[in-house]
Amino acid sequence: MKRYGEGRQWPQTLLIVAALVAAGVLLVLPLLVVLTGAVAKGWTVYFAAIHERAALAALQLTLTVAAIAVPLNLVFGVVAAWCIAKFEFPGRSALITLIDLPLAVSPVISGLIYVLLFGAQGVFGGWLGEHGFRIIFAVPGIVLATIFVTFPFVARELIPVMQQQGREYEEAALSLGASGWQMFRRVTLPNIKWGLLYGVILCNARAMGEFGAVSVVSGHIRGKTNTLPLHVEILYNEYNHTAAFAVASLLALLALITLALKSWVEARARSERQTAIIARADEDLL
8 A cells, every 4th residue: 555645756856846946047046147247347346336325325225214114014013913803893804905905006106196195296295395395206205105015014914813812811911900011012912923023024125125116206316315226227227237236236135134034033933833832732741
């Protein structure tokens, strides 16, 4: 009698090889092209490209926008996920739909929406101009566009985690006299911490790499409103390919750091789940 899976090694091997080849061609090969192109003319040219004033300004703006957008989406994501997972209320389905909206709308369209709202000829553009506020072609517009496109990531990671967690532990804490903040800090947060970190990492990765929406609202002002992806585009359009690859390597480095953090979070979450399973099994045996 054959065991399950016996005689199926060749199909499995072919599928694994096909997956590895596809990953190598679609993911690893482009990364190698970027890295080799960045140092094609030597390390001196490479460091000169990334130390250029416009490149440093683009890096600073990219990190600044992410530092603003991610915490705001973190707060919203936690609150929205908590409300959706723990309560039934009128408009709950509408809220879920609104959270998913940025995933369905093209980033270019989302940027255009902000131009129509806050641009010089937009709905609120005249009033903003009269009072000295500038949204479009300035940092506030880039922040707003980034917040929009990264809106769902934290909430979408936390909603299933909180739904699986249930409400029993929170209700028990409240019955024992805990305040709402104490319940959240000591009961809810420890149970969602890995999902929360995972959502923040994904949100940050998208914030630093966003191109479409930011391109529409930025105005492409070199040294002022260009993020790293926009600066790479300008350098490439100017046929300064070595500098474009050098700046792109910074984005690749940020992506690799994000990937390492993501892998660490997944490993820690998996280890914690295994520890909890073993602890419950020991309790059942006792």
